[in-house]
Amino acid sequence: xxxxxxxxxxxxxxxxxxxxxxxxxxxxxxxxxxxxxxxxxxxxxxxxxxxxxxxxxxxxxxxxxxxxxxxxxxxxxxxxxxxxxxxxxxxxxxxxxxxxxxxxxxxxxxxxxxxxxxxxxxxxxxxxxxxxxxxxxxxxxxxxxxxxxxxxxxxxxxxxxxxxxxxxxxxxxxxxxxxxxxxxxxxxxxxxxxxxxxxxxxxxxxxxxxxxxxxxxxxxxxxxxxxxxxxxxxxxxxxxxxxxxxxxxxxxxxxxxxxxxxxxxxxxxxxxxxxxxxxxxxxxxxxxxxxxxxxxxxxxxxxxxxxxxxxxxxxxxxxxxxxxxxxxxxxxxxxxxxxxxxxxxxxxxxxxxxxxxxxxxxxxxxxxxxxxxxxxxxxxxxxxxxxxxxxxxxxxxxxxxxxxxxxxxxxxxxxxxxxxxxxxxxxxxxxxxxxxxxxxxxxxxxxxxxxxxxxxxxxxxxxxxxxxxxxxxxxxxxxxxxxxxxxxxxxxxxxxxxxxxxxxxxxxxxxxxxxxxxxxxxxxxxxxxxxxxx
Numbered sequence: 218x219x220x221x222x223x224x225x226x227x228x229x230x231x232x233x234x235x236x237x238x239x240x241x242x243x244x245x246x247x248x249x250x251x252x253x254x255x256x257x258x259x260x261x262x263x264x265x266x267x268x269x270x271x272x273x274x275x276x277x278x279x280x281x282x283x284x285x286x287x288x289x290x291x292x293x294x295x296x297x298x299x300x301x302x303x304x305x306x307x308x309x310x311x312x313x314x315x316x317x318x319x320x321x322x323x324x325x326x327x328x329x330x331x332x333x334x335x336x337x338x339x340x341x342x343x344x345x346x347x348x349x350x351x352x353x354x355x356x357x358x359x360x361x362x363x364x365x366x367x368x369x370x371x372x373x374x375x376x377x378x379x380x381x382x383x384x385x386x387x388x389x390x391x392x393x394x395x396x397x398x399x400x401x402x403x404x405x406x407x408x409x410x411x412x413x414x415x416x417x418x419x420x421x422x423x424x425x426x427x428x429x430x431x432x433x434x435x436x437x438x439x440x441x442x443x444x445x446x447x448x449x450x451x452x453x454x455x456x457x458x459x460x461x462x463x464x465x466x467x468x469x470x471x472x473x474x475x476x477x478x479x480x481x482x483x484x485x486x487x488x489x490x491x492x493x494x495x496x497x498x499x500x501x502x503x504x505x506x507x508x509x510x511x512x513x514x515x516x517x518x519x520x521x522x523x524x525x526x527x528x529x530x531x532x533x534x535x536x537x538x539x540x541x542x543x544x545x546x547x548x549x550x551x552x553x554x555x556x557x558x559x560x561x562x563x564x565x566x567x568x569x570x571x572x573x574x575x576x577x578x579x580x581x582x583x584x585x586x587x588x589x590x591x592x593x594x595x596x597x598x599x600x601x602x603x604x605x606x607x608x609x610x611x612x613x614x615x616x617x618x619x620x621x622x623x624x625x626x627x628x629x630x631x632x633x634x635x636x637x638x639x640x641x642x643x644x645x646x647x648x649x650x651x652x653x654x655x656x657x658x659x660x661x662x663x664x665x666x667x668x669x670x671x672x673x674x675x676x677x678x679x680x681x682x683x684x685x686x687x688x689x690x691x692x693x694x695x696x697x698x699x700x701x702x703x704x705x706x707x708x709x710x711x712x713x714x715x716x717x718x719x720x721x722x723x724x725x726x727x728x729x730x731x732x733x734x735x736x737x738x739x740x741x742x743x744x745x746x747x748x749x750x751x
Contacts, residue, residue, distance in 0.1 A: 489578050664738055666742070
């Protein structure tokens with residue numbers, strides 16, 4: 218494995234080979250009074266049901282002679298979540314306009330609602346043509362309520378600042394690389410304004426983390442949104458190598474010959490019909506002073522296009538199959554964030570990347586494959602290919618003697634049926650402590666997971682007459698549990714968790730404030746988990 222010397226920090230210019238670049242929003246932290254900011258827009262908030270605004274919103278209301286109270290009294294702005302109102306100071310303040318964003322009801326207010334409010338407000342500022350905006354930290358003063366709601370009181374100002382920056386950058390994301398028309402003018406700069414000088418360091422730390430994590434999630438979204446003729450296995454490997462070059466990670470990408478030497482028969486079967494060569498991507502982050510500390514290994518499914526193979530998908534379902542590498546993209550985005558945040562725990566990212574297409578050399582139902590741990594697999598469906606490439610990757614992960622292994626995959630439509638579109642990822646695992654770490658990270662990051670059972674009977678469903686196991690039962694009522702039971706056969710000797718992100722990786726239609734397309738799911742979750750790993 219070669220170690221790539223650290224180069225210039227990542228920015229969109231490094232990774233995007235096309236002329237249209239994703240706009241980078243400058244984030245800064247300012248000490249002062251929000252009402253004294255000379256900017257295109259200042260962003261304030263209001264809880265639903267509040268008639269007399271307090272805090273920064275109340276102070277601006279007084280400066281405007283009660284204009285905000287008039288809006289509330291007239292029913293023109295209620296503070297309902299995801300709503301905005303715009304006021305023009307007409308010289309009473311240095312700012313050109315004021316954007317009020319609703320926080321919803323005070324009950325249950327949390328970091329994810331602060332994140333969403335920030336996204337809504339940033340999008341509104343952009344739609345109004347603002348180039349620069351200044352915002353209070355939603356959740357710091359909590360709209361003047363006292364005492365602060367427990368969720369934010371326990372998370373602290375740093376967490377609130379992180380959520381505000383994440384929300385703004387995630388909400389402003391657009392994938393426009395392949396469009397010929399110009400986008401609406403971007404918001405170039407967002408300032409977080411804090412009145413208390415003693416709190417500036419907390420706000421700066423939160424804003425810094427929020428920017429790194431959101432940009433890494435947006436990097437993941439860029440990969441998933443690319444068409445499959447651009448985002449091939451070679452393309453994913455090139456992106457991984459660029460991350461390594463930017464942050465000094467160790468990098469390698471195994472080719473077909475090396476996969477054969479390792480006996481990766483399951484992965485090689487999936488790739489056998491494709492003209493695009495597979496890549497088994499390996500990124501290693503080992504911070505100074507970590508010594509022999511066992512790493513956490515992240516494994517991401519990297520099927521850059523999935524036709525279903527001979528068990529072919531329907532024409533209507535196939536276009537979305539460019540997103541079947543979302544787990545692998547999330548692993549790459551997480552490795553980028555881990556390195557830039559300089560987390561103390563070693564982390565390894567593994568992405569088996571290949572296509573699953575149809576051809577004379579492709580694998581077939583009734584074939585028997587041998588994975589790299591020697592176990593044999595009877596193929597009942599070539600469309601159950603993700604678990605095959607993950608099988609060899611999970612075996613490979615064992616060589617690191619890891620503290621834990623977490624895999625992410627858009628694995629089953631059954632998980633979408635079980636949990637609903639864009640609700641939560643399904644979580645299975647062999648270790649309760651690891652799953653609890655993920656659950657806590659889910660609550661803090663806003664990327665939800667839901668634990669699902671791994672009954673022994675699921676394993677019985679894939680018993681085979683001719684091999685150690687089948688890759689699919691063919692029973693639509695056991696799809697999600699059987700897939701996890703299959704993976705468990707290859708995740709031996711270490712704590713393991715499996716996240717089926719099929720419900721959460723992609724939005725088929727916009728869900729305000731989040732646009733249609735890739736969500737970047739997994740980056741915020743995994744980084745949060747790794748930041749808290751002692």
